[in-house]
Amino acid sequence: MIAPQQENPRLVLAKTIMERARRARTNRLAYYRPYEKQLEFHAAGAKHRERLFSAGNQLGKTFSGGAETALHLTGRYPDWWEGKVFNRPTVGWAASVSGASTRDGVQRILFGRPGVDSELGTAAIPKDAIKEIVRLPGMPNAYSSAVIRHGGGGDVQAGESVLGFRNYEQGREKFQVETLDFVWLDEEPPIDIYMEALTRTNTTMGPVYLTFTPLQGMSLTVMRFLIEQHDGTTVIFMGIYDAKHYSKEHADAIVASYPEHEREARAFGKPVLGSGAVFPIAESEITCVPFSIPDDWPRLCAMDLGWDHPTAGVWLAHNLEADIVYLYDVYKRSKQVPAVHASAIKARGAWIPVAWPHDALQKQKDTGVPMRDTYRAEGLNMLPERMQFEDGSIGVEPGVQIMLNRMQTGRFKVFANCEDWLKEYRIYHRKDGVIVKQMDDAIDASRGGIMSLRYAKTNVVSTFKRHRENWRA
Secondary structure, three states: OOOOOOOOHHHHHHHHHHHHHHHHHOOHHHHOOOOHHHHHHHHHHHOOOEEEEEEOOOOOHHHHHHHHHHHHHHOOOOOOOOOOOOOOOOEEEEEEOOHHHHHHHHHHHHHOOOOOHHHOOEOOOEHHHEEEEEEOOOOOOOEEEEEEEEOOEOOEOOEEEEEEEEEHHHOHHHHOOOOOOEEEEEOOOOHHHHHHHHHOOOOOOOOEEEEEOOOOOOOHHHHHHHHHOOOOEEEEEEOHHHOOOOOHHHHHHHHHHOOHHHHHHHHHOOOOOHHHEOOOOOHHHHEEOOOOOOOOOOEEEEEEOOOOOOEEEEEEEEEOOOOEEEEEEEEEEOOOOHHHHHHHHHOOOOOOOEEOOHHHHOEOOOOOOEHHHHHHHOOOOEOOOOOOOOOOOOOHHHHHHHHHHHHHOOOEEEEOOOHHHHHHHHHOEEEOOEEOOOOOHHHHHHHHHHHOHHHOEOOHHHHHHHHHHHHHO
């Protein structure tokens, strides 16, 4: 009896490697490992119906939108997934600006390069999940819709999901009638298109998520997320240094290559405000890595009062030698009584003087006591006079110009972890030359703090202890 001839081990290894490569190529979804900001975007879907992923160019925002769409269509959620989950087949839309951009953008991300048959199934939607594709008449290689297998197993119901394609150039009417589970909008839509897309998911209360670079500035769509901040909305920013496929040197070169007026949007996903920005200074120029504030730097807390809109507090430290003001902490909270705000402020240093606005002199309707006196009774170290310049004036524009001058000369810095302040900075703008009074509580507090900077104090106790320890040493 002749023994069967064994296959060459090298050939077996080569076949194994090729098969693994084939499986990986036709099931990219299983190998999707999002960056931290992409993870944040996905996870936010568990709590927020409306999400904006505002990211720079070529950072992975579109693939994130495609990967999430593929998961909702197939039901193949990975173990790390913390976002929205559908345990049944879904009906959704994916859309972009034009028919061509929808084909070359979202369709490519979901199915593979258009017009190349061998590429079908090499993108976000696994090849074995693609059951049927309906082509769009009149546009080569474009799809009108697709049927996707929704896998069974566990609590996931087997069946068929349906994905339709739309584009903004079709107009608002093409975004009507349907009832959907989700909508993915890649590139910024006009507000009327967005509202129609949102309406399609009213019955299911399913997610609508946007992925784009905000080159149109403070548009109505961007304002919905950044200024109006309706319940259920959230925005996640992703900058070039959050994308791990770029080295720092490569990222630095890309940032430098962008025109200055587009740099914040293209590199960091921040809306371009252009001439409308109150502070037309790149965020990267005013932020710094947090550090321990020296004891001998005078400090000041400045407040802006509110109820429906937040009560805000910012903390400033003044490096007298270099004349640099550092904004190192921020607090914002709405619909809370003074005792709650006072507790949070005292926790950051009860000895720090607190600058307060002129409306703190107004008497409360229930007690007849001015807010200034209420906070003073709660133990805050309130200044003897309201926020004002030495001559007694309280003009907004002079304070803004002083802040702008400090920013331009490198004498106003913000700790990079003061996100609540930076969110306001990104959208602080003018309309018809007038500052828009929306979502500016922390900015207003910091402007008042600059006006009252002469009252900043050092911690006498800490300074005394440090000098005593140095003397003993």
